[in-house]
Amino acid sequence: GAKNNDTGSGGGTPTSGAPAAGLKIGLAYDIGGRGDQSFNDSAARGLDKAKTEFGLDVKELEATAGETEAQKEDRLRQLVEGGYTTVVAVGFAYAEAIGKVAKDSPEVKFAIIDDFTDGVDTGANIANLTFAEQEGSFLVGVAAALKSKTGNVGFVGGVNTPLIQKFEVGYTAGVKAVKADATVQVKYLTQPPDFTGFNDPAKGETAAKGMFDAGADVVYAAAGGSGNGVFKTAKANSKWGIGVDSDQYNQPALAEVKDVIITSMIKEVDVAVYDFISSVKNGSFKAGQKVYDLKAGGIDYATSGGKIDDIKAKIDEYKAKIVSGEIKVADKK
Amino acid sequence: MTVGGLSVGLDTAAAPKRGKRASPWTYALFAVAALAVISLVRVTTGATDLTSAGTVQAALTAAVPLAMAALAGLWAERAGVVNIGLEGMMVLGTFGAGYAGYQWGPWAGVVFGLFLGVVGGLLHAVATVTFGVDHIISGVAINLLAPGAALFMSKLYFTDAPGGGARQSPPIGDAPKVTVPGFADLMGTIEDKHWFLLSDLAGVLRGLTTQISVLTLLAAALIIGTGWLLWRSAFGLRLRSCGEAPAAAESLGVNVYKYKYLAVTASGAFAGLGGAFFAVSSGQFREGQTGGRGFIGLAAMIFGNWRPGGLATGAGLFGYTDAMSLRGSDAVHALLLLLGIALLVVAVTQYRSGHHVLSGFAAAIGVLFGWWFFASDEVPPELVGAAPYVVTLLVLTLAAQRLRPPKLAGEPYRRGQSG
């Protein structure tokens, strides 16, 4: 029934190039949804910004743990059927589903965050918004190595997935780039399909404490909500932590421990979402992969709190090298 | 029925030997011997984390909610009600602690978490005691209901709260922590010397005296208090009689329903407290933060033979291995050697008491672990986390199953139906 929506979406011809008036945006979140204070929230911020600016009609749906692809697909289809002609899927779990739905609804513009798999979620009406997390992680790795007095730093990953491994790989490379003989302790809190590792500050605390006890003095928490535990124990032990996804120094929930957060690896999902919506809005939609990396400004590191002011120049040096392509950061071990 | 319905297999393990219970000295001696073995492994492998204060502290933190869940199970089952809904009640506790905690401080959180646990317990009591519903079914229903309700309420109350979100509460302050001044430092100095046995003992003691949350102390008091109340008081005798022979209790004028209600409600309270402990110690409520610990708590209770000391040991063992697997990977690698040695010791003792098959089995696994230790530098990181589960399974397999569950736990009971 995809054809029926042609009139519903304002009567415009659904080809790229023609700006649509009164855009209806559907957003399908990953597990956690709006309010997860992390990845999904970041996407929500982008949506909110677009909404206030363009006055959109939006619909937000979220995933449940343990659901199947059919349910994800159903979610996207419900959005399409509801007349939402611009659909954003947050998270790689939507890869297969978006591929199928997009094929059936060529008039709808889709975007998927964090995935670009050829033949699965690619098509003329899909934008694949991916991030070079390894590059940002590299920079905070540099910061960690420069700040560390012991030459021993840590990485706490929430759940052992390829996505989080990207963070680890980049981080380790960053550390080694500064101090080749530095030790990087690595710990993942849980293994899939147990995704509680993103949600268990107590585990984060235990893991980080172990790292501090073993001589680390900076720990990078790529662990969603479990990062809170990392920062808490860093504070209790007068050590440092590094945040992830957004500038965690400024997160209200972390106000009490923010002075140990020296920097954060920023992944601008909000920017990606906003960019995508405005591209549809002004008719400049482009299918295919759009990489948000350091160069594109989709990835960055935070300086709030001023803890790394002394080494900022050094970090920026590395940043420039990555942007210029002089340093290539691998995203896999 | 609670051990899993069937009693088959229990006869194959050594039968419960009654008679004298081991004296405290025997236990102490056993503990020292075990520590010596661990120390030996620590010295040979250099994995200081095996007995470091940090490990002990982390083990305590991990063990406390488990112990609370196990204690909750103990209260219910001693009164004859199986409570598999612990997980759900813990979830209610985490939410309660988050809700009250961010508004009125951690203690309010503890109290309200406990209160919501009580609500869950009451629901279970109404279903099982009044309506005679199968205990397992009621528990499963509560496990379905509670997380849904918690998330539902969390979205309702926390979404717009400052620093909160749809799935997490705003931050709660932490409960106070205490350190024994002077002593802890002294132990620290000894620990750093890495002497055989002495440093290990110091590490353990330091872990037990440094930065201990008041909630941990509360939990310890509750475990001891439960032991006293259930086995030394008239109230406890009546409560236990409801799990052993409710008909007899009723015929002596004990109001069985009342005690079952009390026990299951208390069970809910303990589970809620365990949940609150999660929230308060990690600084906020988070959806799903109990992560199935209610079930592990139940396992700890069975492991501990429905006794406070036993369940504390079970929770401690699990907490210890869990803490170790989350901390360095070295310690888990060293654990392979430790397990190997322990299994060989078991093999020898079993051989001497005539259980040749079991002895051979233990020896084989022991050698396997030893070989794994020497043939590798580390346990694959994906497998490290399995340590607590594997160790629990191994201990259960090799320890004789001298379990004595309350006789009528899980059996529906109706007033005036006996005799």
Next chain:
Amino acid sequence: MRKLTPRSVLLGLAAPVGALVFAAVVSAIILAVTGHAPTDAVDAMARAAERPRTLVNAVNSATYYYLAAVAVAIGFRMKLFNIGVDGQYRLAALLSAALAGAAFMEQLPSFLRITVTIVVAMLVGAAWAGLAALLKVTRGVSEVISTIMLNAVATYLVSYLNRPERLAVSTAGSNNIGTPKITEGGQVAGFTVEGSSSKLFGLIFLAAAVGVLYWFVLSRTRFGFELKATGLSESAAVASGVNVKKMVVLSMLLSGAVAGLVGMPQLLGSSYSYSLDFPAGLGFIGIAVALLGRNHPIGMAIAALLWGFLANTANSFDTSGIPREIVDIMQGVIVLSVVVAYELVRRYRVRAEQHAVGGALGRTKTLEEVSS
């Protein structure tokens, strides 16, 4: 299974219907109290029920819920609590997916390839469950604990194996990771349903066959009788020549084998690969469905369909602005109220039965009759 009379049918329906109404009322109250319109929820469900795609998805979900429930029920019938269906099916799905996706399998004719995949899944599930059975009969380890532990161990094992250097392949640009995709010959074709983009799982017939087999074995065979007898009274079963140890091992193996099937409809009918987003936690849903369906082959089927429908209406609730968590709450309330209702009906039945027995005995005679 009793004789069907109008009264017994009515009694049989009273419990579930009454409970469903009660659950609906409770959910409505919760919604109303929290400022949502219960009518919106009804609306959303009605719309979901009209949408062929949702119905197909519901039936598809019910397919594996049902398999999980049967796996659980086999143990439950003899008071054996296989909490480990979850770990069993995940491990089985991973290993059989790796096998089915392997290049050499492509040589095989399609039917054989699918059969081998399914058989391997059953074997893996049975083996993992067999571990718990072994621990129980040789060492008396409670299967409740051992299966909880084995679930966790399976999680770690799966994540160890699901790596590019072991069984998985990683695809460029993808953040997912899983076994190689099963090519067409290894897939089970689904059924196209008019108006639905989802296909009905071809393996729905497998689930149905398992259900029929379950019914047949339990009610028509000696094995089933012995299973039930053991569940009702272990000591009486032993005295009657039932080898309970053997029964524990057998039923645990069977339960594990059926658990191994749980992942198959999804794997061979939709995912074609075991990856990070393969559905998890189905074992626990199976417990709820088995309990709700009272271990009865048809009861569980109805429960599975109900569960599947509720799970697939969550999206519709979301669209209507109703918090999707209400589904969990409804499910919990349904289980509780159904069992309470069953218990009340059961009590009524027992009284009626005693009444009948009393009547047959003709116990009450007058004093004159007695003394004459």
Next chain:
Amino acid sequence: MSTEPPAAVELTGITKRFPGVIANSDVNITVRAGTVHAIVGENGAGKSTLMKILYGMQPPDEGTIAVNGAPVSFGSPADAIRAGIGMVHQHFMLADNLTVLENVVLGSEPRKGVALDFAAARAKIRDISDAYGLGVHPDRLVDDLGVGERQRVEILKVLYRGARVLILDEPTAVLVPQEVDELFGNLRELKAEGLTILFISHKLDEVLSVADDITVIRRGTTVASVSPSDVTARELAELMVGSALPVPELRDSTVTAKPVLTVKNLTVTGADGRLVLDDISFTIHAGEVLGIAGVEGNGQAELVEALMGIHAPNAGRVTLGDRAGNQRDITRASTRHRREAGMGYIPEDRHRQGVLLEASLWENRVLGHQTRPPNNRGPLLDRKGAKADTRRIVSEYDVRTPSIEVNASALSGGNQQKLIVGREMSGRPVVLLASHPTRGVDVGAQAAIWDHIRRARAQELAVLLISADLDELIGMSDTLAVILRGRFVAEYDPRTVTPEQLGSAMTGAGKEG
């Protein structure tokens, strides 16, 4: 009459209805203070129900209770206890996992603050135990006690609460004569102290020997109040059932020379390493009943379980002969093989081993015979065949039930027992292990069960009979052996032996034989 002290207990117009049954209807009983008052009646006559009403466990639908002349109304046993009434139940009401002390003080614990005052409790229990010669040790686990001791713990429980009126519901069913004598000694002592005792028993000679007054209950109502000096056991029985008392006896010997069950040097050790069966040897021939007498807990249960293959023996040999006389070693055979080879089994505890309470009667017919026609066809159940055969058993063995589809739990104990006997006989056994086949069964059913055993014996059935009822043992056996502490200590000719001789051999007091 007005000078007489008020009656200790007066039950007036008590009526109690259960679904489909009137358990008590207009019962009137007056119990004089300081007497032993016996209540007799067949199974299901309503004796226990009446006593439960007096003990506050069930409310009467109609009628009043007066204690010492004052009307009372009991909402729970606690009220009855307060009024000085104590009850020892038909089935033990003890928690196995608790100690004697805990069992005794439960519900009226001496306290020191919140704590249970163990010292005080222990002292008081010792005092009572010594005063009445009960010989009870407060700190033993009830699980470790024999039946006689448990009985005494039950009595101690009542005395501990200072009861003035004792209800004893079938206290002697599980006791041997010596224990019964001891118990009666205790009762007389209690009576001398001014206590009043309500006593229920199916053993009429006991009743006659100990009671001061006897009330006969029939079908829920009082039919007679007699004094023991005025009636004989036979007359009493006729009052109870309206027919003559059945006598267990075997008319003539059917013993053949064909050995059926041969046991050689059977030895079994218990879980704690103790010898529970020590070198037992015997042979039962076709058409022979071997009776085994013994105080409960001397190895009878282990013997039966070893013979049924439920527990493996440590040493010894068991051989079973079939109808053709072929001998087979079954020492290591499984329970199923033994059953298929022709062993029938009437267990002592029907609820534990005999029936599935929550299964229909026809499923209970299948139980234990699931591998043989008419219940199966290969691996499949033959539901039709099983149901038809169940109907046959129900009518042949007079099982009172409206249908074969009701659950076994709906049947009274006696009817359950008849079903079990019918089932085991239908398996065409070559040997029947019968443990207490008539325990707790009323006289009518008893006679029927004995009759069935007799008839099967005439057709060359070999029977191992274990019973606590010595009359039954003596009357039904061709040979009698006495078991004590796991050994056969004596053998008797049932035609010449007296219950007293048996009793002393069972307790190790006698040394003849």
